[in-house]
Amino acid sequence: MKGTHIMLDAPVPFAPVVPPTPPIPLSALLAREDLALRRIAGPTDRDTVIHWAHVSEMADPYPYLLGGELLLTAGVHVEPAAGTGPYFDGYVSRIVAAGGAALGFGLAPVHDTVPPALVAACDAHGLPLLEVPPRTTFSGVARAVWQ
Template sequence: MPDPAVPPTPPVPLSALLAREDLGLRQIAGPTDADADGHGDGNGDTGTVIHWAHTSEMADPYPYLLGGELLLTAGVHIPEAAGSGTYFDDYVSRIVAAGGAALGFGLAPVHDTVPRALVAACDAYGLPLLEVPP
């Protein structure tokens, strides 16, 4: 019997999304598929796969994630002082705990760049972070 949390469609490798020039996505943090196993040897045992995309501007999307998502946000939920506290660590750790596969951060209309503290948190927790162009 199939797992009800897994959609009936085949997963899409994150590397396939990154390879599409028309999407303009750029990975700026987290493990790459070349190093998905974390061994640094360039031959990752498993690549990141996306089962579905989900948008959220919630500070804690955990209750609404099923796992395998490319979570998309424009950063509307980010408080102004977020870079100086634990906000991004808390945010990223909850996405990882929920099984999120990757985070896409949209440039514009709220942020011109991806917050440095978010990049650092994604690196620390091993969550691929994608910059999504306007």
């Protein structure tokens, strides 16, 4: 019909997100020798609680986070020209705004070290930053959170 517009129903709000398992203290993950995770930035005076792990290589993972995640990335989204302070400041601020609990940065295959500007941004925004060594798989970290 010409001139007829269909009005979609207003979206139904999602039910509150309930984590599938009890949360795990970040300190418990850091204590696991098999993971060899290392905290390199962010607050150390409190024990952050992790509800789940999520992997994302998106430059802006905000729309896909539920809150309470240990977000894992290998930094595929970081182009050499983008790896500056302003880029990482925006990236980290969006993770914090979404309620992300911590960020894990995997060494290899893309980066040999965690970019210093990312370390500075995590310190500035109070987001714990973990270095994930090449021998530790993201699925292994996720399994440790789940168990």
